Amino acid sequence: MRATLMYGAGDVRVENVPDPKIQNPTDAVVRVVRSCVCGSDLWPYGSMPASEEGRRMGHEFLGVVEDVGSEVAGLKSGDLVVAPFVWADNTCDFCTEGLHTSCRHGGQWGPNGVDGGQGEAVRVPQAQGTLVKLPVAEDSALLPSLLTLSDVYCTGHHGVVTSRVAPGKSVTVIGDGAVGLCAVLAAKRLGAERIILMGRHTDRTDLGRDFGATDVVPERGEEGIERVRELTGGDGTHAVVEAVGATQAMDTALSIVRHGGVISRLGVAQYTEIPLGFESMMGNITVTGGAAPARAYIEQLLPDVLDGTVEPGRVFDHTVGFDRVPDGYRAMADRTALKVLIQP
Amino acid sequence: MRATLMYGAGDVRVENVPDPKIQNPTDAVVRVVRSCVCGSDLWPYGSMPASEEGRRMGHEFLGVVEDVGSEVAGLKSGDLVVAPFVWADNTCDFCTEGLHTSCRHGGQWGPNGVDGGQGEAVRVPQAQGTLVKLPVAEDSALLPSLLTLSDVYCTGHHGVVTSRVAPGKSVTVIGDGAVGLCAVLAAKRLGAERIILMGRHTDRTDLGRDFGATDVVPERGEEGIERVRELTGGDGTHAVVEAVGATQAMDTALSIVRHGGVISRLGVAQYTEIPLGFESMMGNITVTGGAAPARAYIEQLLPDVLDGTVEPGRVFDHTVGFDRVPDGYRAMADRTALKVLIQP
Known part of the structure; x- marks a missing residue:
């Protein structure tokens, strides 16, 4: 099958790799129907040292179950499922x-012989605990939004839940990437009274307004801090969701x-x-x-996605087939694409 | 009246200062019956640059109301009251x-013309919001425990509440000073299953065991981390209360x-x-x-102090009169006293 590998900064290739097969009785094999490029993939895309082996990429996907191990209950060939961005048994004390x-028995997509999500198929360890069935057909128009349950929508929700956003509360979301925009959507869903979005890409902040942002602050650094303080009578907001990861963003968070x-x-x-x-x-x-336990949120966020109450899939503004995955990375790195959907 | 001033590192003096009088209609004047030296006083005691004016000291006291301003309701001369370690109106949005x-209308004891607690009397700004009446007599044996509601017991409770200690949870308390020991007591009261106290002064950790510590770890740094990890199957504890303030203590907290x-x-x-x-x-x-909003906790912690369920006043192991306040500081700095009570 074909899969995406990164060999160094700016060096993404789609290559042939062995087809996944059941290795453990807790595995499943899933044929990928949709996957995507994550903002977090851009960090290694910008800085990864050159590597001869390459790194298998992708941690967000949904697809159709093709095979299940003997210890996997509740899943069968033909089921459409979504995978959270880490796999997990869903039974240990942490889960x-x-x-x-x-x-305690989970791990990441990509390393240690585990497939990445940006491929045509994936062997899913701990499949029963990891995968969540989706009650739609493989050609559903909801697939982009359902795919965000893999990571970005759940991650935005995690930020909003952990920062105690609730009715009457104010929140600033720093960053207009897909996670930031999903945090806006999640904050709106949980009843935040005021949602300030800090970002300077107009097409993204416009989507942020659609998702529920009440104010947009394009300024950064001291100017941005000053602006949020003005908007909040000098107090800052009850919650701040930092969706960038850079030093300046965290400094801003502390000041607002x-x-x-x-x-x-x-x-x-x-x-x-x-x-x-x-x-x-x-x-x-x-x-x-921190890293969002997406698996913990999927079931509770799923109904609003299924009935169209929220459309987090609007963060995808660019779609590529497997041949053009490297172009997708480039478009995201150049900020000409917000988030790139991969459709095999 | 006499009051305590610090003029620089190691330089504490008891001097005559003007008697407090009502200045604003929201003030009260309280004759101090008990006050004390705080572990936080030891930071300037160790490092304060020499000053000609001196700094009024003390932020923990209880005493008898002697006079109230025209806008102070619910308090009258003769009431025994305890003051939290910051004064506050108890009506603004933050309160x-x-x-x-x-x-929004509160402040600290000591600076800007406000008396410190380590004196014979105190003008209390925002008296109605700040002071809490104590239903005991001026000679009650409970005074030491009631005085801890000013700071250390409420502060320990704050650490335990904010770190989500609850039945079945494990907590490590770093530091065997009065705040650390009060955190142990508060954790026990809230049902923590396991309470690990990190401290190496045996007399203090013995009191910690009385207060509810299930384990004592005297080691520091890497050894201490290793020990807590051993005690918790490698996981660390659900909660960590950092009651020291030093870099090493915070590094330890992150590792356990x-x-x-x-x-x-x-x-x-x-x-x-x-x-x-x-x-x-x-x-x-x-x-x-962070800084504990003691005022928010006093009423809820008071009943258990009054009926003797908890005895946080046991942290006081040394009592001085006003003439010997400098000795009290020295004893705490030398670690020969855990916490020094001042009895005018």
Whole structure:
């Protein structure tokens, strides 16, 4: 089958790799119907040292079950399923607590002989715990939105839940990428009164407004901080969702969060420390969030996606087939595409 | 009246200062019956640059109301009252949310013409919002425990509440000072299953065991981390209460908190940043806590103090009169006293 590998910064290739087969009785094999490129893929795309082996890419996909191991219950060939961006047994203590990203028997897509999602098929370890059945057909118009349950919509939701967004609360979302926009959508869904979106790509912030942003702040750094403070009477917002991962974004977050407020970090941390000293302590600022346990959220977010109440799939503005996956990476890196859907 | 001033590192003096009088209609004047030295006073005691004016000290006291301004309702001369370690109106939006430390009309004891608590009397701004009446007599044996509602017991409780300690949960308390020991007591009261106390002063950790610690770890740094990990099957604890404020203590906290767990910081931050990078993000670690809104907790913690269910006043192991306040500081700095009660 064909699959996507990254060999270094800017070097993405689609190559032939062995077809996946059941290796363990807890595996399933899924034929990929839709996958996509993640904003987090852009970090290695910008900086990965050259490698001879390459790295299997992709951690978001939905597809059709083709085969299941002998210990996989509840799934059968032909089922359409979505996979969260880490696989997990859904039964260990961490999973039971809703923290599937720390599953004792789970892991990531790509390394250690596990397929990546940006391929024609995937061997899914811990398939029974990992995969969630989707009650639609393989040609459903809902597939893009359903695919966001793999990562970005669940991740945005995680940021909003962990930062305690609720009716009457205000939230600033830093970053107008797919995760930031999904955080706006999730904040709106949970009743946030005010949703400030910090981003400067008009086409993205326009979608952010459609998703529920009440204010858009294109300025960055000190200017952006000043602007959010003006909008909030000097206080900042109850919640801040940091959906970039850069040092400046985290510095901004600390300057615009209200006393007693919560910063949830979703952007893959490119920083190694956060300037949380005396001042943030006096203000009782909380820093939370992290890798979203998407699996814990899929069932609860699914109904609103199925009935069209929310359309997180609107973050996909570009579709490529397998031959053009490298173009998809380039388009996202150049910011000419917001999020790229891969349709085999 | 006499009051305590600090003129620089190691230089504490008791001097005559003007008697407090009502200045604003929202003031009260309280004759101090008990006050004390705080672990946080030791930071300036160790490092304050020499000053000609001196700094009024003390932020924990209880006493008898002597006079009230015309706008103070619910308090009258003769009432025994306890003051939280910041004064607050108890009506603004922050106070209503339980964050009295960020009160829009509140402030600290000591600076800007406000008396410190380590004196014979105190003018209390925003008296109606700040003071809480105590239903005991001035000679009650409960005074030491009631005085801890000013700061250390409420602060320990804040650490435990914000780190989500609950029945079945495990918590590590870093630091065997008065706040750390009160956090142990508060964790026990809230039903923590396992309470690991990190501290190496045996007399203090013995009290910690009395307060509810199930394990004591005297080691620090890598050894201490290793020990807590051993005790918890490698996972760390659900909650960590950091009651020191030093860089090493925060580094330890990050190494012993379980995935999905919460670090609450109570120790006055001597660090300016926390190494919260990629790893803590993948583990969904939360950092919270801060200056405790003691006023928000006093009424709920009071009943158990009054009926003797808890005895946080046991943290006081040394009592001085006003003439010997400097000795009290020295004893705490030398670690020969755990916490020093001042009895005028």
